[in-house]
Amino acid sequence: MLQDAPSPAETVLDVAGLAKSFTVARSWLGRGRKSLRAVDGVDFSIRRGETLSLVGESGSGKSTLARLCLKLIEPTAGRIQLFGRSIESLPPRAMRPLRRNLQMVFQDPFASLNPRLTVGQILGEPIRNFRIAPEADIAARVEALLARVGLPADVVSRRAHEFSGGQRQRIGIARALAPEPQLIVLDEPVSALDVSVQAQVLNLLGDLQAQAGYAYLFVSHDLAVVRHISHRVAVMYLGRIVEIGPVERLFSAPRHPYTEALLAAVPDPATRHRAGTRRRGTGLRGEIPSPIDPPSGCAFRTRCPLATERCARERPALMAGKDGHAVACHVRQD
Amino acid sequence: MATASALDDDAVTHAVRRRPAWRRHPTVTAGLIILGLVCAMAIAAPWLASIDPTALSTAKRLRPPSPEFWFGTDMMGRDVWSRTLYGARVSVITGLTVAALATGIGLLLGLLAGFDRTIDAVMMRIMDGLMAIPAILLAIALMALTRASLGNVIIAIVVAEVPRVVRLARGIVLTLREATFVEAATASGTGFFGLLFRHILPNAVAPLVVQSTYIAASAMITEAILSFIGAGVPSSTPSWGNMMAEGRTVFQVAPQLVLFPGLCLSVTVLAINMLGDGLRDMLDPRLARRMK
Numbered sequence: 032m033l034q035d036a037p038s039p040a041e042t043v044l045d046v047a048g049l050a051k052s053f054t055v056a057r058s059w060l061g062r063g064r065k066s067l068r069a070v071d072g073v074d075f076s077i078r079r080g081e082t083l084s085l086v087g088e089s090g091s092g093k094s095t096l097a098r099l100c101l102k103l104i105e106p107t108a109g110r111i112q113l114f115g116r117s118i119e120s121l122p123p124r125a126m127r128p129l130r131r132n133l134q135m136v137f138q139d140p141f142a143s144l145n146p147r148l149t150v151g152q153i154l155g156e157p158i159r160n161f162r163i164a165p166e167a168d169i170a171a172r173v174e175a176l177l178a179r180v181g182l183p184a185d186v187v188s189r190r191a192h193e194f195s196g197g198q199r200q201r202i203g204i205a206r207a208l209a210p211e212p213q214l215i216v217l218d219e220p221v222s223a224l225d226v227s228v229q230a231q232v233l234n235l236l237g238d239l240q241a242q243a244g245y246a247y248l249f250v251s252h253d254l255a256v257v258r259h260i261s262h263r264v265a266v267m268y269l270g271r272i273v274e275i276g277p278v279e280r281l282f283s284a285p286r287h288p289y290t291e292a293l294l295a296a297v298p299d300p301a302t303r304h305r306a307g308t309r310r311r312g313t314g315l316r317g318e319i320p321s322p323i324d325p326p327s328g329c330a331f332r333t334r335c336p337l338a339t340e341r342c343a344r345e346r347p348a349l350m351a352g353k354d355g356h357a358v359a360c361h362v363r364q365d
Numbered sequence: 366m367a368t369a370s371a372l373d374d375d376a377v378t379h380a381v382r383r384r385p386a387w388r389r390h391p392t393v394t395a396g397l398i399i400l401g402l403v404c405a406m407a408i409a410a411p412w413l414a415s416i417d418p419t420a421l422s423t424a425k426r427l428r429p430p431s432p433e434f435w436f437g438t439d440m441m442g443r444d445v446w447s448r449t450l451y452g453a454r455v456s457v458i459t460g461l462t463v464a465a466l467a468t469g470i471g472l473l474l475g476l477l478a479g480f481d482r483t484i485d486a487v488m489m490r491i492m493d494g495l496m497a498i499p500a501i502l503l504a505i506a507l508m509a510l511t512r513a514s515l516g517n518v519i520i521a522i523v524v525a526e527v528p529r530v531v532r533l534a535r536g537i538v539l540t541l542r543e544a545t546f547v548e549a550a551t552a553s554g555t556g557f558f559g560l561l562f563r564h565i566l567p568n569a570v571a572p573l574v575v576q577s578t579y580i581a582a583s584a585m586i587t588e589a590i591l592s593f594i595g596a597g598v599p600s601s602t603p604s605w606g607n608m609m610a611e612g613r614t615v616f617q618v619a620p621q622l623v624l625f626p627g628l629c630l631s632v633t634v635l636a637i638n639m640l641g642d643g644l645r646d647m648l649d650p651r652l653a654r655r656m657k
Contacts, residue, residue, distance in 0.1 A: 103548055123556075130554045142545040147567045156563075160554030206553065 042115070043213045043246045044100060044133075045076040049109035050270075051095055055323060067323045069095040071270035072109070074349065077214060080244040084257040084278075086293065087267035088319050093250045094138075096267070097216045100248060101133050102126055114213075131161045134207035138219040140199035144191035150177075150202055151187035157209040176205040180235060197228035204235065214246045222253065233260060254297050258282055263355070266290045269322055269330040272349060276356030286358040289315075289331050329361065337362045390647050396640030403633050407453040414447035418603050427619045437621045439611060448603040449625050455515060455592075455604035456585045456633060462519050463584035467526040468577040472569070474527070475534020476561075479542065485535070492528040500525035504587055508596040515598050518591055522584045533576055537569045544568075571648035578641030582634045589630055605630045 050073070052066040070092045077083050085093045098104045100111065102118060111119040113132060121129070137143035144153060154173045158164055164172045174184045180201040191199055200220060207215050217236065221229040233256065240247060251257050257264060258278060265275040266289060274287040285291045292315045317334050320326055329347050332338040341361050349359040358364060387394045406413065416434075422442030430437045436445035478485040495503065500522075507521035541547060547564050555563065591597030592606025600607050605626035612622025 098548075101552055103551060127554050127556060130552055133552070135549070135552050137545050137549060139545060143549050145546040145550070145564050145568070148563075156550065156555060157553035160559075203549070206549065210554070 041078045042076050043079055043113070044248075045110075045112040045115075046100065047074045047110045047112075049073045049096070049099055049111065050107050051092075051099055051104065052107045065323055068270050068325065069322060070099060070106075071322075071325075073267075073270070073272055075265055075272065075275060077246045077248060079213065079246055080240065081263065082240065082247040082249055082261045084249040084251060084261040084264045085267055086251060086254060086257055086264060088252065090269075090319050090322065091267040092270040092322070093252075093267055094218055095270075097135070097218045097248060097250050100214075100216055101130070101135055103135070128161070131157075131210040132213045133216070134210065134212040134214070135216040135218065136200070136203050136207050136220045139223050140196050140203055141191075141223070143203050144199055146191055149188050149190055153191075153202065154187075154205055154209055157206060161210045163210055172209075176209055179208060179239070180205045195228075196224050197232060200224060200228075200232055201235070204232075204239075208239065208243075211243075212245065214248065216248045216250070218250045219252070220249075221256065222251070229256070236260070254282075254293065266293065269319060269325055271330060271359065273331065273360070274356075274358045275349070276358075277354060280354060280356050286352075286356070286363045287331075287360050288335050288337050288363070292334075329359075390643045392639045393643030393647060396636045396638075396643060399632060399636035400640065403453055403629070403636070404457055406450050407457045410447075410450040410454060414444070414450045416444040416447050418443060418447035418451045419601065420444075427615065429619070430621060436625045437619065439608075439619070439622050440615055445608070445622060445625055448608055449605070449629055451603045452605040452608055452626055453629065453633075455598055455602065456588065456630065458515065459519055459522070459588040460581035460585045460633075460637070463522045463526060464577040464581035466519070466523045467530050467580050467584075468573055470523070471527050471530020472534045472573060474531045476538055478531065478535040479538025488531070489535070492531050495524070495528045496532075500583075501587060501590055504591060505594070505596050508591060513597065513599045515602070518588055518597050519584075521591070522587050525587070526580050526584065530573070530576060530580070534569065534573060537572060538565060541565045541568055571645075574648065575641050575645040578637050578644065582637040582641075585630065585634055585637075 049070060050068065051070040052068045055065050055067045073096060075083065085096060087093050095104070099106050102111070102121070106119050109119065110117055113129060118126065118129060148156075151170070151173050154176055155169050158169050158172050159166075170187075173187055177184055177186060182198065182201055182205070186194075186198075191202070194202065200223075204220075220236070221232050224232060236247070237260065239245060247260075249257070249260060261278045263276065264278050264281045265272045266281075266287065267273070268289050274281065274285065274290045281290065282294065285294055296315065315334055320330065320333055326333050326343070327346075328344050329335070329338070329342040332342040335342065337360075339362065345361065347359045347361045347364070349357045350364050351357045420443060422438070425434070425438050425442040426440050428434050428438040428442075434444050434446065436449060439445055439448070474488060478488045498506075503525045504518075504521040507524060508517060511517040511521075542565065544564075547560055550560055550564050588597055588604065589606030589609070592604045593610040595607075595610065597606055598604045600611075608626040609623050612619065612626075616623050
């Protein structure tokens with residue numbers, strides 16, 4: 032493991048070498064397939080009660096990685112361990128009971144709730160599927176879930192379109208809580224919400240974690256939110272983790288030039304001042320390269336101010352430093 | 366706060382709901398009333414028509430509308446009112462049966478195509494081929510192979526209409542399979558059949574019901590065209606299409622022979638289309654909310 036090896040009992044999810052390619056184009060007669068490497072060899076683990084954030088630009092593979100962890104899409108390669116048990120090659124039927132431990136809150140609360148079902152039916156579905164409660168107790172369970180996310184009990188008979196974005200996201204969170212999971216993957220859970228509602232939902236997530244000790248895998252591109260909510264942060268670039276470490280260390284002393292550039296782009300007075308004085312010229316230029324035809328060696332070298340000839344030849348490995356702070360960079364490695 | 370805005374939503378929703386459904390969707394109401402009348406005409410034809418629609422009377426040819434013959438008589442002295450009523454039977458049966466069969470078969474084939482890539486590739490090429498032939502030509506060709514009967518007319522029109530339903534159903538299934546709420550249901554431990562019957566089919570029904578109304582309208586017109594050109598129901602059975610075909614030659618002296626069945630066909634098709642448009646607005650909860 033890259034971090035100071037957590038004891039196996041504490042580790043909820045552990046992934047190693049996880050990769051996912053999509054076939055994007057097949058030339059005429061099916062020769063010369065092109066594949067898009069959305070996630071390209073990722074290792075990390077999440078402990079009980081911990082929030083690990085995944086940050087990166089659009090197209091860096093964050094959402095794909097989040098869905099891989101839940102096996103909502105099948106990985107191309109690599110290992111996924113849930114409480115030490117490998118789940119990467121389990122068929123859907125065998126996976127189903129284990130899904131109880133892994134839940135997800137989706138980015139778009141307008142798309143994640145079936146418009147034909149009532150709130151009661153939506154929340155009753157996981158309770159029934161995982162046999163959390165006998166049929167007679169389901170209504171009481173649903174009410175308790177609504178109370179936990181701050182919604183009145185009388186919403187059970189309403190359908191999703193009758194709610195605002197923030198209320199829908201609360202319903203989505205209640206659905207994820209229903210089977211009492213160990214890990215909740217939060218895929219940009221507040222990015223579709225108004226700023227005033229974002230804070231409410233983030234506070235709710237924080238309270239729930241404090242009460243029940245859920246582990247969160249928090250996918251986001253909002254660094255201010257990430258700094259507020261995370262214990263550890265992993266920075267992704269073109270399907271790979273380029274830097275991972277405790278939140279304060281990563282924000283105060285970033286080591287990968289990409290992390291520096293991301294932090295410099297945050298419109299926060301303190302950060303910008305630092306960027307202006309110490310890291311002038313590290314602002315990102317250009318676009319993220321295509322994952323269909325990624326650069327050789329280090330994926331970031333095409334936009335990196337520090338790139339050397341070695342960066343084009345060798346792909347840098349994620350090397351653990353002190354205090355669980357790891358970086359994948361030839362120049363910045365000790 | 367969340368609770369406060371929930372109460373606001375509540376007030377709005379209830380204010381709108383207080384209006385009865387038939388007033389909120391006037392096109393659906395009007396369409397249903399007209400269709401109800403047409404169906405009543407078709408069912409009650411034996412009682413409403415005092416004269417046998419096939420009884421010939423050479424002495425009373427081409428009479429104008431009168432108290433005895435409300436819609437006049439045709440060139441063989443048959444009562445046009447009775448024939449129009451019985452003609453409604455053919456149109457109603459054709460419309461309903463074709464809509465039900467084409468939608469049912471189309472949905473089944475569309476589901477198969479939406480869930481299996483190999484079936485999809487083969488089936489969609491066949492459907493493309495069928496769609497390349499104009500529906501009316503396909504129906505004429507099929508009728509040319511068989512004996513003229515209402516059953517064969519229905520089969521011919523169903524074959525011509527099914528490809529469009531398959532396309533629609535397949536598209537809907539492919540979209541819904543990737544929908545976030547289906548992904549969410551998978552994460553909630555729902556299996557394949559749960560996803561199919563609880564999440565995919567209920568959301569596919571609304572657009573298919575709307576489509577089926579247009580199929581019913583188009584089937585009635587196709588039946589009339591087939592009967593008009595003599596490739597439809599046998600001329601011994603009165604239908605709006607063959608009535609118009611027979612009346613065509615004497616249109617200048619007895620326009621009522623074409624006018625009444627033509628008017629009935631137009632009004633019926635218009636009513637079905639109004640029903641379809643209204644249902645489309647009514648069955649989409651998101652759209653319905655925006656329209657209020």
